[in-house]
Amino acid sequence: MAFGGQGPYGAGNPYGPGQPHGSGSPYGYGPGTPGGPGGGPGGYPPDGGNPYGGGPHLPPRPPVPPPYVPPPRPTLRQQFRADEWPTLRRLLHRTDLNGCYLLPLLMCCTPLLLLVLAYPVARSARRQARTAFPADLHRHPYDPEVWRVQKLRAWLALAASLAILVAYGTGEDWSEVQDQFLLRVTITPWLLLLTAPVVILVLLRLAPDAARPGMRSRLRPPVRMVFWYVGSFTLVPLLFAGVMLLSETYQGRIWAPFLTMVLLAPVLWMLCFVGFGSATVVRTAFGTSAVHAALPALLTGVLVWELAAVNLVATGMPPGPPLVQVLAVFCGPLSVTGVAWWEIERLRTRHGVRLRA
Template identity: 55%
Template sequence: MWRQFRDGEWPTLRELLSHLGRVHGCLWVPLLFCFLGPVLTVMASYPVIRSARHRARLSFPPHRGHGPDASVLRVQTIRAWLAVGASLAILAVFGTSEDWNEAQQQYYLRLIATPWLLLLTAPVVMALLFRKATPARRTEMRARLRPVLRSALRFFGAFTAFVVLAGLLVLVFQETISGDGSGGSPDAVLVVAGLVTYVAVVWLGFFLWFASGTVVRTAFGTADVHPALPALLTGVLVWELSLISFVVSDLPPGPLAVQLLAVLGGPLSVTAVAWWEIGRLRRAR
């Protein structure tokens, strides 16, 4: 079941409860007694989360079109884990509680900023690639551009709907708790509207969460336009994100050599892997 949650289609709530029902009753009694509220919340929200993930995988297939070969994917994974380990080691040795909080804030900043940077950077990189391509290759690339544009519009349309509905939810909530303005009970229509809006906001939030990883990894499927585009975009994006992190936050903790390694090590290693991937694509042609 763990592989199913990680790679495949999540089981339905009935299938999940059937599987969990095999657990001995002695374990369920204290679990329900101590965590009844969270358990009921998870059970109520699981179908919504499952639906959002299913739709995200349909709209943004994780293995769509061209992708890195096994060797490139293995090196990318190793590099990513080494970067995480190095960051944690620096924080563990030299960091304070404020540094840990700042690292968490940087993580959320990158999570939010990366799709927007990708939207702004991709046209520039594709324009340069179009300029370097031959006329025949340019015509072929232009024909493959429409699915990429539809994928980008779908993602940012969902993001816009999420922001609008979240703002509407705040207004409905404020109106509901105020009743009719004179301390009366809240209007039933507002309560129903608030619940519907809340479910929609939760669904869109998880849809964007599950889609973001694929969107960033595949760059909206730009490999269908040109196999080298994801590597090029990754190389540019990592320097843009490093510049943003440098501007909005302080240097990492530790001696100057450690700070330089933390600031430049990530972008340089990502650029090296991207350059190596492009070299493999050239030799494979």
């Protein structure tokens, strides 16, 4: 109702005289008034108090979250060292190989073409090998100082072997290095399979009667890994023999070479599976640290002498004078045995692990 053409609070202003239009508050301050009590923005006091007086304080304003910064993109080296290799598409994208240049390059370079075709097979075999033989089966309890000493000993042994070859080696000795490496890679898992049961039986005899049931129950995962490894290792020559038999059966056909390539894919997959599994098996000794913390060190100390004997029988004495030959044969196993016993001593003094417990 208007009185003389004006509102009840003043001419043209429903909030009373002296109040600006659109102040947003009938009390003269509030969210729309910049000069309210306390001088805060929107009329609120800067300390978060109640502008109307009394009552609880208003909750403080939530802080503004920082802007999202995406993590840095891992390099190809980091991806290859991780548990999951990049896919072939991502690998080619990261190497900046365009399809217009890649296809002619693959047609001209047969080894590169075979490598590109074999990469997905190796990637799949590595993923399955990491599932069957987990790479995180470190020795428990994990001692980083022991790990550093082991790596230092390995590098020193490699440097000493190269120094002996450079000083006294001949062309024949250099050609035998590759044969020795392949011999060690091939025979080490089998020696481990033969040695581990003997060492485990000795530990079971040394352990008290109350601890033996628990040790036997913890043997199941290592035994499962042993069956996986032996089965896959045995399948490699069987699959290869089957491929050769089928190739001879269909020899002379036009599509025979393509059939051979397709049939060789399972052989390559199983070979990669065994190769990636062997790296974990040799390093972790089939995860036997779950049975007894000192078991990997004991296996290493016994296995190194067996390898030295096999290497001596297969390749003979190393080059050099008699004193250098004796040192080259015995210093390596002695250093490994010393590090293994030092590890056992640290387990006893730092973690209370005893061979009879």
